[in-house]
Amino acid sequence: MNNRTDWTAHIVLGLGVLLFLLPVWLVFSASTQNPAMIGRGELSFIPGTGLDVYWKVLTEGAPGVAPVWHLLLVSFGMAMAIAIGKILISVLSAYAIAFFRFPFRLACFWMIFFTLMLPVEVRIIPTYAVMAGFGLINTFTGLTMPLIASATATLLLRQTFLAIPDELVEAARMDGAGPLRFLRDILLPVSAANIAALFVILFVYGWNQYLWPLLVATDSRLDTIVIGIVKMIGADTSVEWNRVMATAVLAMLPPVAIVVLMQHWFVKGLTEGDK
Amino acid sequence: MERRTLFGGWALPAAFVLPQALLTILFFLWPAGQAIYGSLTRQDAFGLKTQFIGLENFVDLFTDPLYIESMWRTLGFCLAVTFLSMGVALLLAVFADREIKGRGIYRTLLIWPYAVAPAVAAILWILLLHPQIGMVSHALKTIGINWDYKINGTQAMLVVILASAWKQVSYNFIFFLAGLQSIPRSVIEAARMDGARGWRSFRTIIFPLLAPTTFFLLVVNLVYSAFDTFGTIQAMTQGGPGKSTETLVVKVYRDGVVNLDLGGSSAQSVVLMLGIVALTVLQFRFLGKRDKT
Amino acid sequence: MATLKLTALRKNFGPVEVLHGIDLALTSGEMLVIVGASGCGKSTLLRLVAGLEAITSGAIELDGRDVARLDPAERDIAMVFQNYALYPHMSVFDNMAYALKIRGLTKPDIAARVRETAEMLGLAPLLARKPRQLSGGQRQRVAMGRAIVRHPKLFLFDEPLSNLDATLRVTMRAEIKRLQRRMAVTSLYVTHDQVEAMTLGDRLLVLHEGRAVQLATPMEVFERPANTYVAGFIGAPAMNFLPGALSHGGTAVSLDLGPVIPFADGKRDGAAGQRLTIGIRPEHIAPVPPGTDPTGLELQVDLLEPLGSETIVIGRLPNNELLSVKLPKNDAPTHSMRVAFPATHLHVFDAGTGLRLDPT
Numbered sequence: 001m002n003n004r005t006d007w008t009a010h011i012v013l014g015l016g017v018l019l020f021l022l023p024v025w026l027v028f029s030a031s032t033q034n035p036a037m038i039g040r041g042e043l044s045f046i047p048g049t050g051l052d053v054y055w056k057v058l059t060e061g062a063p064g065v066a067p068v069w070h071l072l073l074v075s076f077g078m079a080m081a082i083a084i085g086k087i088l089i090s091v092l093s094a095y096a097i098a099f100f101r102f103p104f105r106l107a108c109f110w111m112i113f114f115t116l117m118l119p120v121e122v123r124i125i126p127t128y129a130v131m132a133g134f135g136l137i138n139t140f141t142g143l144t145m146p147l148i149a150s151a152t153a154t155l156l157l158r159q160t161f162l163a164i165p166d167e168l169v170e171a172a173r174m175d176g177a178g179p180l181r182f183l184r185d186i187l188l189p190v191s192a193a194n195i196a197a198l199f200v201i202l203f204v205y206g207w208n209q210y211l212w213p214l215l216v217a218t219d220s221r222l223d224t225i226v227i228g229i230v231k232m233i234g235a236d237t238s239v240e241w242n243r244v245m246a247t248a249v250l251a252m253l254p255p256v257a258i259v260v261l262m263q264h265w266f267v268k269g270l271t272e273g274d275k
Numbered sequence: 276m277e278r279r280t281l282f283g284g285w286a287l288p289a290a291f292v293l294p295q296a297l298l299t300i301l302f303f304l305w306p307a308g309q310a311i312y313g314s315l316t317r318q319d320a321f322g323l324k325t326q327f328i329g330l331e332n333f334v335d336l337f338t339d340p341l342y343i344e345s346m347w348r349t350l351g352f353c354l355a356v357t358f359l360s361m362g363v364a365l366l367l368a369v370f371a372d373r374e375i376k377g378r379g380i381y382r383t384l385l386i387w388p389y390a391v392a393p394a395v396a397a398i399l400w401i402l403l404l405h406p407q408i409g410m411v412s413h414a415l416k417t418i419g420i421n422w423d424y425k426i427n428g429t430q431a432m433l434v435v436i437l438a439s440a441w442k443q444v445s446y447n448f449i450f451f452l453a454g455l456q457s458i459p460r461s462v463i464e465a466a467r468m469d470g471a472r473g474w475r476s477f478r479t480i481i482f483p484l485l486a487p488t489t490f491f492l493l494v495v496n497l498v499y500s501a502f503d504t505f506g507t508i509q510a511m512t513q514g515g516p517g518k519s520t521e522t523l524v525v526k527v528y529r530d531g532v533v534n535l536d537l538g539g540s541s542a543q544s545v546v547l548m549l550g551i552v553a554l555t556v557l558q559f560r561f562l563g564k565r566d567k568t
Numbered sequence: 569m570a571t572l573k574l575t576a577l578r579k580n581f582g583p584v585e586v587l588h589g590i591d592l593a594l595t596s597g598e599m600l601v602i603v604g605a606s607g608c609g610k611s612t613l614l615r616l617v618a619g620l621e622a623i624t625s626g627a628i629e630l631d632g633r634d635v636a637r638l639d640p641a642e643r644d645i646a647m648v649f650q651n652y653a654l655y656p657h658m659s660v661f662d663n664m665a666y667a668l669k670i671r672g673l674t675k676p677d678i679a680a681r682v683r684e685t686a687e688m689l690g691l692a693p694l695l696a697r698k699p700r701q702l703s704g705g706q707r708q709r710v711a712m713g714r715a716i717v718r719h720p721k722l723f724l725f726d727e728p729l730s731n732l733d734a735t736l737r738v739t740m741r742a743e744i745k746r747l748q749r750r751m752a753v754t755s756l757y758v759t760h761d762q763v764e765a766m767t768l769g770d771r772l773l774v775l776h777e778g779r780a781v782q783l784a785t786p787m788e789v790f791e792r793p794a795n796t797y798v799a800g801f802i803g804a805p806a807m808n809f810l811p812g813a814l815s816h817g818g819t820a821v822s823l824d825l826g827p828v829i830p831f832a833d834g835k836r837d838g839a840a841g842q843r844l845t846i847g848i849r850p851e852h853i854a855p856v857p858p859g860t861d862p863t864g865l866e867l868q869v870d871l872l873e874p875l876g877s878e879t880i881v882i883g884r885l886p887n888n889e890l891l892s893v894k895l896p897k898n899d900a901p902t903h904s905m906r907v908a909f910p911a912t913h914l915h916v917f918d919a920g921t922g923l924r925l926d927p928t
Contacts, residue, residue, distance in 0.1 A: 009370040016367040017384040019441070023399035026410065030402055038408050093295035096288035101281055108292050115303040117555050121502040121524045122547040125531045125540050126309035127302060149298030162278060167653035169280040170620050175667035175714075176641035179282040185666070189657040208392035210506030215532065226392045230510045233401065241408060248398040255390035263383060271453035280620065 024252070031245035038241040053246045062232045062243045064220075068250055071225040075207055076254065078144055078224055082206030083199050085148035091195070094157035095183055099169075109158075116151040120212045128215050138219040147205075147212060153198055156269070160194040161187065197269020200262045204255045225251040307548065313541030332542035341518065342526070342543075349501060349522040352436060356500035359440040361492055364447030369477065371448070372455040382452070389445040394506035400438035401511060424512070428519025431512050435520050438511060439504040446499075447492050454488030455481065494558040498551060523547060570631040570721035570754050571596050572617070577626035579612055586612055588778045589626070597752035599745075601769030603759055605801070609778040610758045614724050617756060619643050630721055641670075646715035647724040651731060652707045654699040660686075660710050661695040664717045685717040688747075705736045712744070716751065723748070723755040729764060741767060762802050766790065774798050792915075796922040799847045799915055805880055805892045807847045810909075811919065814842040821846055821916065823909075825865060825887055832911040834927025845922070847915035850880065850894040855901075856908045864906040867891060872900055881905070 026045070030038055033048040061067040096102070097109050120127065127146060128137075136142030164187065172182050188195070213224050223231065229251055232244045259266055282288075317328045336342050371381055391399075403411045406423040415422040424430040458481060466472075466480045482489075505524045508514060514521035514529060521529070523543065531540030572594040579587040586609045594600050602610045615621045617628055619640035628636040635643045646667075654663050661682055668678045686692045689709050699707055708728065715723055728744070729737045745768055748755055759765055765772050766786045774782045774789065774797075782794035793799035799807045815822040818837060820830040821844055829846075856864045867883035870890070879900040881893045893907060916925045 006373055006375045009373045009375045012370045013367060013375075013378075013381045013385070016363070016444075017381065019363075020385065020388050020445075023403060023441075026402050027399055041408050041410075041413050043402070043408060043410055089294045089298065092291040096291035098278060099280075099282050100285065100288035102285035102288045105288070108296060111299055111304070112295060115299050117551045118303050118307055118548065119498075119502050119551070121505060121527070122544050122551065123303070123306040123310055124527060124544065125537060126306035126313065126544070128532075129309060130302065130306050145298070146302035149295060149302055154295060165651060165653065166279040167649040167651050168655070169278070170618075170640075171647070171649060171653035171655070171714075172666075173280070173620065173640045174618060174645065174647050176670040177666075178641075179284070179287060181670065182282075186655055186657075190655075192657070204390050207390075208394075208506075210392065210394045210509070211528070214509075226394045226506065229398060230394050230506070233398070233510065241402075244398065245402065248395055251395050252391055255392075256387050259390040260383060260387050263386060267386065267449055267453070271450055 024249075027245045027248050031242050031249055033242055035240045035242045039239075050242070053242050054250070057243050057246045057250070061228070062240055062247070063238070065228045065231050066220055066223055068225065068228070068247050070221070071223055071228040071247075072250065072254075074222060075224040075226065075251075077140065078209070078213070079203045079206035079255075081140075081144040082147050082209075083202035085144065086150065086153045086202050087195060087198060089148065090153035090157050090198075091188070094154050094161055095187065097154075098158050098161035099179070112151045112154050114151075115149070116155070120147070124211070124215060131216055136216070138217055138222060140222065142216045143213055143222060144206075146216075147209065153202060156198055157191070157194070160191050164190060193265050194269050196262060197265040197267075200258055200266040201270060203258055207255045310541045310544040310548070313537055314545045317538045328538075332538045333546075335539065336542050336546065345518070345521055345523055345526050348432075348519075352432065352439075352504075352520075352522055353497050353500040355436045356440045356443065356504070357493065357496040359436065360443040361447050361451075361489070361496060363440070364444045365451050365489075367444070368448050368451035368455055369481075371452055385448050386445050388442060389449065391442055392506065393439070393442055393503055394510045396442040397438050397507045397510035400434065400441065404434050404437075424516075426516055428516055431516055431520050435504070435508050435511055439500055439507050442507070443496060443499055447496065450488055450492055451485070454485045458484050490561055491558065494554050497554060501547075501550070571629075572722055572754055572756070573627075573629040574617070575627040575629070577613070577616060577628065578624045579609075579616055579621065580624045585624075586778050587616070590780055592773060592780070592783070594754050594756070596754055599748050599755045599757060599768060599770045600773060601757045601759060601765045601771070602773045602775060603762060603765035603769075603801075604775035606760055608775040610760075610775050611726060613775070614647075614726055614756060614758045617722070618645055618647050618724055643722075644718075644720050645722045645724060646718050646720040647726065648711045648715050648728045650727045652699075652711040652728075654707060654710055654714075656699050659696050659698055660691060660702070660713075663699070663710055664714050667714070667718050681717055681719075682713075685713050688716070689713050704732050705740060708732060708736075708740055712747070716747070721754065723753050725755065725757040725759075727759050727761075728757075729759075730761070737764075744768065762804065766802070774801065776801075792924065792926075793847075794924050796845055796847065796917050799917070799924075803849055805850050805894065807849050807915070808853070808891050810846045810848070810889075812844045812846050814838045814840060814844055821914070825885060827865065827909070829909055829911050829914065831914065831916065831927065836916060836925045837928050838925070843919035844925070845917040845919045846909075847917060848909050848913055850892040852910060852913035853891070853893045853907050854910055855893070855895065856906050858906050864908045866904060867893070867907050868904050869901055874900065 026043070029045055029047045030043055031053055032050045033044060037043070057068045059067050059069065061071070065071070093108070093112065097105060131137055131142050131146065136145070168186065168190070169182065172186050177185060208226060209224065210226050210230070213222070213227050217223070225247065229244065229247050232247060233239055314332050315327060315329060316325050317332070318325050367385055371378055371385065401409070403409050404424065406412055406425055412422040422430060424434045462484070463476065463480060466476050471479055501522065502524055504522070505528065508520055508522065508525055512520045514525040524547070527540050527543045527547065530536045530543065574590055574592040577587060577590040578585060590613060602613060604610045612621060616623050619635070619638060623636050626636070627634055630643060630645070655666065658666065664682045664685060665678045668681060682695070683692070686695055689712060691709055691713055694702065694706060699710065702710065711728065729740055732740060741764060757768055769786055771784060772782070772786050772789050773780055776797050782789055782798050789798060790802055793802060796809065800809070810823055810825065812821040812823040814836060815828060816830070817840070818835045820828050822828045823846065866886055869881055869883045871882040873880040873882070876897070878897060879895050881895060881900060883891055883893065883905070885891050891907070917923060918925055
């Protein structure tokens with residue numbers, strides 16, 4: 001009916017894309033330029049030639065910060081541990097809450113629900129104290145475990161599980177499947193797409209943590225890349241901007257790649273579950 | 276919502292909720308309880324004696340002009356971030372919902388910033404707005420604006436708002452787009468038959484139907500800007516210059532972790548908890564009501 | 569092949585009793601159709617037999633064994649669901665094989681049985697496909713195959729055709745009947761569709777508000793409905809009901825509209841003037857030329873529904889009540905017609921209880 005090109009839409013969306021891409025392009029561009037030039041404010045849109053800065057930050061890091069390969073490793077470990085750990089315990093608890101009736105079921109549900117309202121930021125000091133009590137400060141366990149228990153994943157999975165048609169469960173029961181077999185043979189495969197989406201959300205969540213690692217891991221060997229980057233610019237006077245920018249690019253790459261590659265599932269998982 | 280078909284037995288489900296229940300009690304409920312307890316006590320300087328003082332910490336908090344100031348500042352900051360990011364996201368979503376060529380590519384290019392860490396978003400904006408190295412700041416200086424957010428508190432606020440809102444646009448975009456796509460085409464077509472199109476159709480049909488999404492996002496964004504922006508602010512200004520970008524979460528961190536005022540910081544934590552509980556209750560009451568109609 | 573016997577089966581959901589004591593016995597190989605409006609408890613009854621809901625009281629005996637407390641898997645019953653309930657992530661083969669795998673059959677046995685069933689249903693070329701790659705009719709067939717492959721003692725069908733389009737429904741209906749006859753498996757079939765009920769069942773059980781109101785062969789249900797509910801439920805367009813009173817010593821009804829019609833089949837018990845409801849099916853109402861029949865009534869035509877092979881006339885009687893009449897194609901009047909109620913086709917019900925009154 002209307003075959004004319006919708007120029008308004010293209011212009012608005014084009015500007016939106018630029019709004020996002022331009023800063024990133026600048027960061028990339030800056031990473032390849034001379035730090036002294038950047039420091040003088042002579043930043044150019046056109047990348048320089050120095051891609052070797054990436055090799056340098058990966059292997060050397062920056063003053064006061066571990067090599068970026070190590071930061072990436074910690075971030076990756078943390079993101080994976082949080083994503084997988086959360087999915088594991090959430091699958092189990094959501095399955096129990098959605099498919100069984102047991103004493104304190106509602107109490108469990110509300111307790112988990114209530115944790116939605118307790119992000120790390122509101123319980124900084126006491127959580128730290130609990131971790132200190134367990135001797136978990138400056139450990140990988142301390143870095144990840146408190147973040148593994150959160151309500152979001154459980155509530156999303158519960159939604160997913162409740163959306164499984166009753167008839168499918170009944171068909172499996174008629175076929176002789178017990179609860180464990182149903183979980184393994186039917187429920188998990190059927191929910192695979194939602195779990196994949198959840199993985200993306202949780203991986204990004206884990207990767208982007210800042211406050212918790214800042215608190216619980218003062219040992220620089222446990223610095224994540226996000227912590228590392230803020231440390232790099234903290235010095236402020238002698239900042240090697242090209243290294244900071246190269247690190248920023250490296251810090252963005254893994255989560256952005258996961259979001260883009262798994263975009264379809266991720267968008268579905270995010271918007272279907274949360275409401 | 277309940278399932279019609281349930282499995283029997285209680286040992287298996289109990290074992291299944293146990294890990295989550297333990298972690299929740301250990302790292303959520305227990306610390307939250309500690310925060311409430313801590314907010315009602317005072318410790319001496321060496322942490323040797325703890326004294327129960329009732330609501331005194333709260334009285335101190337709400338009579339402290341610095342805290343009240345921080346509250347207003349946080350409110351302003353949150354509202355600015357929320358409206359800015361939601362406004363831009365809605366605009367983009369409306370156009371991305373149109374039948375145009377390459378909209379799949381547009382979507383991908385608008386969704387990816389979801390993955391950028393708040394602290395890393397700060398780096399991006401530093402490169403634009405930093406008083407020495409920032410591209411935009413040089414441009415501003417050449418037209419005679421004295422741009423230095425390291426000194427000027429208003430500018431600092433503007434900077435953290437921009438960086439925080441920028442990072443949140445994608446999230447809002449995803450939800451607005453999903454909301455727009457879930458509006459039945461027939462409703463919009465019916466409005467067209469009635470003569471409503473363009474801006475009028477948006478204002479009278481589409482926007483009202485988006486209300487659940489908008490309200491949901493409103494709450495999510497307020498929570499985001501109040502809590503998750505800590506990394507952004509810490510990376511850009513550390514709450515400064517002075518206290519001009521010190522939001523409540525930054526203040527809890529400063530008072531508790533840096534200045535080690537445990538009672539006061541616990542009281543602040545409790546206030547934040549209450550705030551988040553209020554927002555959540557509001558959200559569920561609103562969404563619940565809509566479900567029934 | 570097995571017999572099924574339900575005794576005084578009751579089901580409560582909380583304080584609400586939805587089945588008020590159902591008694592039923594199926595002979596081996598019989599197909600019994602449970603029919604009723606939505607909410608009558610027919611699906612609940614099926615789910616009790618399946619073991620998907622726990623009974624409140626009563627007994628369910630399959631081949632003489634009480635299975636009421638057993639898990640569904642232990643009852644040796646297969647079910648075809650309304651929405652097919654195929655496992656979306658499994659191929660057709662795996663869908664059919666799943667129950668056999670759980671029972672621990674060997675791989676060659678499973679393959680042989682799946683293949684045999686697939687041949688029978690014409691599913692052999694589709695075995696590698698996923699449910700989403702199948703048409704509605706094919707999915708329906710797989711759902712049947714999944715039930716058949718188990719060689720169960722009893723088949724349960726829960727409105728299996730309600731999601732198919734009209735043409736396919738007719739085809740599948742015939743196929744289900746053919747298969748059921750051929751395999752001679754005792755079956756319970758739940759539907760709200762009276763055509764399915766009439767064509768598929770060896771016998772029908774009409775459920776109304778949790779009670780069995782009639783259990784009989786389809787023709788019996790159609791020709792001698794047990795009460796006004798069954799009479800109005802079975803048959804399309806629905807039976808017409810006219811109020812009247814017993815007269816002439818129980819040998820005739822005097823319709824409130826005037827005509828007195830003698831009972832062709834005999835005298836009814838009851839006091840003179842006892843209130844009756846007279847039922848007459850639209851196809852049994854006869855048009856009469858004006859003035860030839862004193863019991864005739866004037867019908868003002870309100871609406872004509874030409875169906876091709878016949879025409880439904882909906883008209884108003886002198887008292888303004890609606891009456892539907894089914895006429896052969898060409899006989900449709902335009903303004904008004906005269907109709908008579910042949911004495912041989914009257915259904916007589918007690919107006920108070922709604923129960924059928926048979927001649928004594």
